[in-house]
Amino acid sequence: AVSNPAEAVATFMRVYPKAQPLAYTTVQWKDTMAIFGGSTITPQTLTQSSSDWSALLDAAKKFKLVTQVDPTSAYFTNQLLGGS
Numbered sequence: 001a002v003s004n005p006a007e008a009v010a011t012f013m014r015v016y017p018k019a020q021p022l023a024y025t026t027v028q029w030k031d032t033m034a035i036f037g038g039s040t041i042t043p044q045t046l047t048q049s050s051s052d053w054s055a056l057l058d059a060a061k062k063f064k065l066v067t068q069v070d071p072t073s074a075y076f077t078n079q080l081l082g083g084s
Contacts, residue, residue, distance in 0.1 A: 002041050005029055043081035 001008035009029050013022055020028075037045050053072040060066045 002033070002039060005033065043078075046081055047078050048076045 001011075009022070009026050012019075012025055012029070019025075033039075033041070050072040053075050057066070057069040057072065057075070061069055
């Protein structure tokens with residue numbers, strides 16, 4: 001996806017055809033890639049941690065987006081990042 005943004009956008013549109021317009025998806029992909037480091041994205045820059053999710057879940061609970069939370073390990077995995 002990093003090396004072929006057009007293919008990434010096309011895949012998203014194929015899987016979620018009613019989610020949003022193509023133009024928006026294209027801009028969203030470009031902006032998201034910039035946040036995550038553009039062409040320098042590595043498994044390390046995408047690795048998530050329990051502390052990241054703990055802060056997010058605490059905020060979600062505080063603002064009543066959820067009433068209860070599971071252990072942070074239930075919300076993410078790093079397994080698809082090359083064994084991280």
